[in-house]
Amino acid sequence: MSATPALVGKSPAPGLDDVVAAETMLSHVDGQAGELVVRGHHLAELADWSFEQVLELLWSGQTAVKITAQDIRSQLGKARLRTFERMQLLLPGLSALTSVEALRLLLSSLPDDETTPHHIMAVAAVPVFAAAIIRNRQELAPIAPDASLAHSADFLRMLSGTLPSTEKVRALDTYLTTVADHGLNASTFTARVIASTGAGLFSSVVGALCALKGPLHGGAPGPVLDMLDAIGTEAEIEPWLLNALGRGERLMGFGHRIYRVRDPRADVLKHTVSSLKEGSDRIAFAGKVEEAALALLKEKKPLRPLQTNVEFYTALVLEAVGFPRGSFTNVFAAGRMAGWTAHVLEQERTGRLIRPQSRYIGPHPR
Numbered sequence: 251m252s253a254t255p256a257l258v259g260k261s262p263a264p265g266l267d268d269v270v271a272a273e274t275m276l277s278h279v280d281g282q283a284g285e286l287v288v289r290g291h292h293l294a295e296l297a298d299w300s301f302e303q304v305l306e307l308l309w310s311g312q313t314a315v316k317i318t319a320q321d322i323r324s325q326l327g328k329a330r331l332r333t334f335e336r337m338q339l340l341l342p343g344l345s346a347l348t349s350v351e352a353l354r355l356l357l358s359s360l361p362d363d364e365t366t367p368h369h370i371m372a373v374a375a376v377p378v379f380a381a382a383i384i385r386n387r388q389e390l391a392p393i394a395p396d397a398s399l400a401h402s403a404d405f406l407r408m409l410s411g412t413l414p415s416t417e418k419v420r421a422l423d424t425y426l427t428t429v430a431d432h433g434l435n436a437s438t439f440t441a442r443v444i445a446s447t448g449a450g451l452f453s454s455v456v457g458a459l460c461a462l463k464g465p466l467h468g469g470a471p472g473p474v475l476d477m478l479d480a481i482g483t484e485a486e487i488e489p490w491l492l493n494a495l496g497r498g499e500r501l502m503g504f505g506h507r508i509y510r511v512r513d514p515r516a517d518v519l520k521h522t523v524s525s526l527k528e529g530s531d532r533i534a535f536a537g538k539v540e541e542a543a544l545a546l547l548k549e550k551k552p553l554r555p556l557q558t559n560v561e562f563y564t565a566l567v568l569e570a571v572g573f574p575r576g577s578f579t580n581v582f583a584a585g586r587m588a589g590w591t592a593h594v595l596e597q598e599r600t601g602r603l604i605r606p607q608s609r610y611i612g613p614h615p616r
């Protein structure tokens with residue numbers, strides 16, 4: 251074998267740190283300043299937008315047809331109904347699966363010859379599937395979508411069967427818009443790699459979901475609540491955290507590859523959860539755990555202390571609006587589907603296969 255000397259010699263960046271692998275107009279994460287900009291808007295501005303408005307922002311210019319937030323709301327409603335009809339046959343097979351495995355299976359069932367625009371269908375599908383999966387685990391029948399409602403309102407209605415309060419709809423909308431897009435994170439990169447092969451949007455977002463489900467990415471918020479429950483009382487906060495760190499465990503909801511300062515999404519969600527009536531004791535306790543964890547993490551790494559990430563307050567918001575913790579990754583997927591679909595459309599427009607090189611460190615043939 252003749253190894254290409256240039257490739258043998260090049261050092262890879264472990265974890266692709268600082269490697270620029272795509273150009274995007276969608277979002278920019280400034281890890282030093284702790285800022286997230288989505289198509290020219292600071293994250294804090296988007297907190298008051300509806301999810302449909304953020305979809306309009308992300309999808310704008312990515313397809314030949316221009317659609318407004320109002321069009322998106324009505325097209326999502328129709329697509330939720332269509333997804334619900336398609337899903338019925340598959341529901342009995344889900345009981346043995348975890349929530350995210352069930353979502354993976356249902357998302358995979360969306361056919362490439364679907365006539366609804368695939369980005370609309372993918373965004374519409376996740377709340378329908380996620381709500382049905384939660385109810386299936388509670389041995390309850392799924393609730394059909396109401397196409398006239400906004401996306402977040404219908405998501406909560408499909409969960410409980412009753413019209414949610416404006417306050418809860420607003421909180422879920424803020425959550426979905428806050429996590430809608432975040433640069434070239436692991437799941438979005440996965441989606442772009444698959445899209446670059448021409449495999450289609452549904453395959454791309456199934457791959458993205460598989461990347462999201464890991465505990466180092468979108469699998470963290472459920473374990474945040476497990477951690478709060480395991481700590482239990484105020485007196486136990488510091489000893490529990492010290493023990494966990496002593497065993498080399500990671501505290502869920504802390505640390506980030508890009509942010510060197512506080513994740514701006516954590517602040518938006520902290521504000522959101524504080525404005526809800528539900529779970530004020532939980533929120534006060536979580537605040538004390540956060541404070542103690544930050545102090546201990548600062549002692550551990552004084553030069554680059556780890557900070558709170560989005561998942562810490564995600565857990566509190568999603569619990570307060572009524573989602574069971576096993577479903578949190580699926581609700582994350584409902585928001586991030588906005589970014590995944592926009593990135594897939596953007597990647598497809600480049601027409602360029604993503605095909606990096608590896609550095610061979612194995613033996614050479616004699």
Ligand code: ACO
Pocket residue numbers: 265465466467468470499500501502503504505506507508556559560561
């Ligand atoms: N708790 C304790 N120590 C931590 C934590 C944590 N949460 N995160 C990182 N560290 C430590 C590591 O053990 C490592 O220590 P060492 O240098 O002594 O070996 C050091 O900090 C650097 O860690 P890396 O793994 O190199 O940091 P990386 O940038 O790869 O990790 C990650 C980022 C995966 C988010 C990490 O901080 C983590 O595992 N956090 C907990 C899980 C979590 O909250 N995930 C959600 C992330 S947000 C999102 O994806 C939407």
